[in-house]
Amino acid sequence: MEDLNKTPGLFKDVQEMVQSCIQCGTCSGSCLAASVMEHTPRHIWRLVQLGCKEDVLNSKSFIYCASCYYCTLRCPRGLPLTEAMAKLKEISAKSSQKKHKSSMDFYKYFVKSVCRHGRVNEVELMTNYLISTKNPVTSLKYAPLGMKLMGKGKLSFGNALKGNGVLDVLFAKVKEMEDRT
Amino acid sequence: MSYLYYPGCSLEGTSQEYNISTRALFSSLDISLNEIPEWTCCGASAAESVSYLLSLSLPARVLALAEKMDDCDQLLVPCSACYLNLKKVEEKVKKDPVLLENLNTILEAENLSLKNSTKVKHLLEVLSKDVGPDSIQKKTKKYLNGLTIAPYYGCQCLRPYPVFDDPEAPTSMEPLLKAVGVKVHQWNMGSKCCGASQMATKSDIAVKYVADILRAAKGADAIVTVCPMCQMNLEAYQEKVCSTAGEDLHTSILYLPQLLGIALGLSAKELGFDFNLAVSKGLRQKMVI
Numbered sequence: 035m036e037d038l039n040k041t042p043g044l045f046k047d048v049q050e051m052v053q054s055c056i057q058c059g060t061c062s063g064s065c066l067a068a069s070v071m072e073h074t075p076r077h078i079w080r081l082v083q084l085g086c087k088e089d090v091l092n093s094k095s096f097i098y099c100a101s102c103y104y105c106t107l108r109c110p111r112g113l114p115l116t117e118a119m120a121k122l123k124e125i126s127a128k129s130s131q132k133k134h135k136s137s138m139d140f141y142k143y144f145v146k147s148v149c150r151h152g153r154v155n156e157v158e159l160m161t162n163y164l165i166s167t168k169n170p171v172t173s174l175k176y177a178p179l180g181m182k183l184m185g186k187g188k189l190s191f192g193n194a195l196k197g198n199g200v201l202d203v204l205f206a207k208v209k210e211m212e213d214r215t
Numbered sequence: 216m217s218y219l220y221y222p223g224c225s226l227e228g229t230s231q232e233y234n235i236s237t238r239a240l241f242s243s244l245d246i247s248l249n250e251i252p253e254w255t256c257c258g259a260s261a262a263e264s265v266s267y268l269l270s271l272s273l274p275a276r277v278l279a280l281a282e283k284m285d286d287c288d289q290l291l292v293p294c295s296a297c298y299l300n301l302k303k304v305e306e307k308v309k310k311d312p313v314l315l316e317n318l319n320t321i322l323e324a325e326n327l328s329l330k331n332s333t334k335v336k337h338l339l340e341v342l343s344k345d346v347g348p349d350s351i352q353k354k355t356k357k358y359l360n361g362l363t364i365a366p367y368y369g370c371q372c373l374r375p376y377p378v379f380d381d382p383e384a385p386t387s388m389e390p391l392l393k394a395v396g397v398k399v400h401q402w403n404m405g406s407k408c409c410g411a412s413q414m415a416t417k418s419d420i421a422v423k424y425v426a427d428i429l430r431a432a433k434g435a436d437a438i439v440t441v442c443p444m445c446q447m448n449l450e451a452y453q454e455k456v457c458s459t460a461g462e463d464l465h466t467s468i469l470y471l472p473q474l475l476g477i478a479l480g481l482s483a484k485e486l487g488f489d490f491n492l493a494v495s496k497g498l499r500q501k502m503v504i
Contacts, residue, residue: 066407066408066424067413067420070420097416097417098413098417098420100370100408100410100411100412100413100421101260101263101370101371101411102370102374102407102408102411103370103371103374103375104370104374104383104408106374106375107374107375107377107382107383116375117263117267120263120264120267120270121267123263123264123265124263124264124265124266124267127264127265136416137416137417138264140261140412140415140416141261141262141264141265141412142265144259144261144262145258145261145262145265145266145269148255148256148258148262148273152253152255152256153224153227153255153256154224154225154228154256154259155228156224156225156228156229157228160415163415175418175455178454179451179452182451182492183229183451183492186489186490186492187490188228188229188231188490189228189229200253200255201255201256201273201276203324203325204272204273204276204321204322204324204325205269206324207272207320207321207324208266208268208269208272208321211268211317211320211321212266212268
């Protein structure tokens, strides 16, 4: 179930990260995606500072961050803005937020594939992701690419390490430490 | 000379020609690449969107495996996303002993440990700084005169850690291209974003980014890349990009080691050209491959 308050500590982390933002707007001016965002990066940081968590999470903004790191590079205060964007995605994922489900599913299936095999299986990732969208049109959009890659023999169906579950211990330990905080 | 080698997941699947050509190129440069045995995924940009601690633990595990190999402490990484994740751990741990302790608590469960003694290097850093254009030129057997190439760097080998190049106006590929007789296409898109995983999650936006890059490359015979994600976004969606933009933006896209490999006398087959999705007949004729 969706619960935006499931991880209050994470939002506080983001607030700390952008606490000293001076609202100069260099991030927005550097962001390739600013034009399609509901709130530009500068605006997001202000909303974060003011504690407007719902406004931030429910907007189509941080989800468009492609991690190009221009804002982080140029921020005159040296703030880790790309990491702050990722942290907002993390909150969305951990809150099972419906609004961004499709994007978050991609990241979740990626991580699941890694956990299962130790390495990403691109075929499994895209299959699970496209099934999760429950939208045959989306799947069809990727059909030409799939055919192209298959024709080239580039679709690897089994790059897993010998014996699945090589990362089980690491994943369990990370979860244990996250639950502790 | 030798390096530890971390190919990463993409180089075993959709970008195997990057792996093939990197290995072939370094072999002809007499540099050995020692692959980390049983390496695991670095988490790409996906892990960070799910868990911050996981996004550092995955690359930390790779670095811990690298430390177990005693032949060298320099790790060559061709994929920019893998490079950044590994570099991030190297840089963060240097400044944050508590983080190192936490990562070691996680790694201890597998009897692994991290000292942070490995130097993480991107393929482009190794080629442009360690190997250098002079060595490339000395080994060049086939000058690619008459070829104009647009060097595309992408984001994550440049930012946020500007280790070997200007993070906004990169030039490190230019001396390498010139060393093999190639003319460098002048453009300002070399460090712009290709959209990365947005091509899967928000493809309408990413298609526009790619259209802008391909349009700016007009006049060049090809774009060369140093990242499997950039390569895939630029080469694999060109039909969609052209139909959305309403113009012909078809462009040949190849990896830097493929281009340099041809100049060093390797065959197209040895460099994995059969796997490329966008290499035109015209380019093949010009390169005589």
